[in-house]
Amino acid sequence: AIAAKAGLDCCVFIPSDLEAGKILGTLIYNPILMAVKGNYDQVNRLCSEVANTHGWGFVNINLRPYYSEGSKTLGYEVAEQLGWKLPDHVVAPIASGSLYTKIYKGFQEFVKVGLVEDKAVRFSGAQAEGCSPVAQAFAEGRDFITPVKPNTIAKSIAIGNPADGVYALEVARKTNGHIESVNDAEVIEGMKLLAETEGIFTETAGGTTIAVLKKLVEAGKIDPDETTVVYITGNGLKTQEAVQGYVGEPLTIDAKLESFENALERARTLDRLEWQEVLV
Known part of the structure; x- marks a missing residue:
């Protein structure tokens, strides 16, 4: 969209099995769209090769500082919307780990400049079982990530070799948080639960996060009296296929x-x- 408005040439790389809504939502701007026979990890590797060969700028490859630092605004906006206070607990999806860790960084920056008072905020992360390398490392007490081959309906967070996975582990542990995973059936139930109770239709990443929230509540890992913020990061209209056959x-x-x-x-x-x- 920005490239179309600015008159820039734009080439978008996606996994070939990406949801139809996301493909149409990209094609409407008339970019060159490359559907790669592979998962997000393979797409990213190809993008790195293209960037090195052609000198192109890729938003989440050689321009990654802008891509990742932009996620801090999710921390900024929550602090603002809570009346310039930090929450007690955060639950957010983990794909590469960038968004999760940058929310933490955003909070810390607001503390440093004096916009909010410092306080302990627990950070919990959500992954789908079919691609949960960070959750597996957390559960096993490891400080390294073992790459996995993604196999889940939560395609937008299906990063088998997360670039910032070790930093996500560090944030979860030093804030006394948790990183959990849920299966695809629970992801769908999470999507339905949020829609039926809050009127919000989220995509599979949000369904994963809500399902993990439910899991944490049932395990007694969330205090009912604390302020818990759950990050819903995508619109369900982009992943309608996930709930076909599971709704009325x-x-x-x-x-x-x-x-x-x-x-x-x-x-x-x-x-x-x-x-x-x-x-x-």
Whole structure:
């Protein structure tokens, strides 16, 4: 979008199995779009080669300082929206680890310049089990990351060899936080839970974060009285495929009041049966 507005040539590299909504949301600006047969790690390696060969600037490769430092604004805005105070606990998704660690850095910078009072903020991270190298290292007490091959519906955070993974581990441990993972079914349930309770349709990364939040609450790792901020980093319209088949279907009716009344009663009966199943 910025390249289109500025009149710059733009070439975008994506994994070839990326969700359709993200592909269309890119093509509308008419860039050159390269769908690479591989995962994000392979795409990034290719981008590094292209940058070295052609002298191109890549947002998350040789221009990475701008890309990563920009994530500090997620820390800045939370401090501002909390009335120039820091929260007690943060839960955020971890892909490369950059966003997670830069939120921490943003808080620290506001402390240093005197905009907020210093306080202990716990940092917890969320990963999908199908690509959870940082969560695995955290659980095993390691200070290094073992790369994995991604296999999860949470494609936007599926970085098998996270560049800032060791720094994410450091932040979680020194703040007394946690890094947890959830499976794909839990990711979908997280997406549904957030939509049904808060009216927010998030993509799979957000579903992962909400599912981990639920896991932390159930494990007693979040104090109900503390201020916990959960970062939802993507719109669900970009990953609609993830919930297809897991949500309801529309009720098709005739354009008659009687047809509406019958359908409404069926819907309410079904809703009551579902609640009974939950209670059982």
